[in-house]
Amino acid sequence: MTNEKTLFAERLMAAMQAQGYRPEPAILEREFNLRHYGKPMTLQGVRKWLIGSSIPSTNKIMTLAKWLKIPPEELTFGKELKVEIQQANQRWQQNISYNEREVFEAFLALPAPQRKIVREVILAFAKVYVNPDKSL
Numbered sequence: 332m333t334n335e336k337t338l339f340a341e342r343l344m345a346a347m348q349a350q351g352y353r354p355e356p357a358i359l360e361r362e363f364n365l366r367h368y369g370k371p372m373t374l375q376g377v378r379k380w381l382i383g384s385s386i387p388s389t390n391k392i393m394t395l396a397k398w399l400k401i402p403p404e405e406l407t408f409g410k411e412l413k414v415e416i417q418q419a420n421q422r423w424q425q426n427i428s429y430n431e432r433e434v435f436e437a438f439l440a441l442p443a444p445q446r447k448i449v450r451e452v453i454l455a456f457a458k459v460y461v462n463p464d465k466s467l
Contacts, residue, residue: 340383342406346399354381367394 344354352358356378364371369390379385386407387395396403405413427435438449 334383336386337383338409339386339407340381342409343380343395343399346395346401346406349401350399356381362398363391363394366398367391 343359347354347359352362356374359377359381360372360374363377372391376385380387386392389403392403392407396406399406438446441449
């Protein structure tokens with residue numbers, strides 16, 4: 332079973348290859364340290380990135396992303412997540428009418444305590460609708 336570290340390693344290697352670099356620790360160490368304005372990485376440290384035993388911190392991912400010309404979120408999470416988010420946003424845009432948008436805008440304009448009450452009422456209705464047999 333693959334985990335996030337392994338998936339990150341696969342994306343890192345693919346990004347290196349896409350830019351014409353062999354995904355080898357020595358190459359990664361040299362190229363990364365040439366561009367990173369912080370504590371340099373060791374050969375063992377970058378090797379862990381490539382074999383999927385660790386994921387770099389955010390500032391290091393930013394350095395990698397700039398070097399490899401890939402969006403940092405794509406390097407970190409993959410293209411699939413971005414596509415899923417775009418599809419969810421598209422469904423949201425397509426399935427909401429003008430009247431519903433007007434209600435959402437009014438809701439957002441309410442002070443926080445009133446938004447909380449409205450949210451609780453909506454969630455209570457949703458529970459009853461989803462499970463009509465259960466009482467509040």
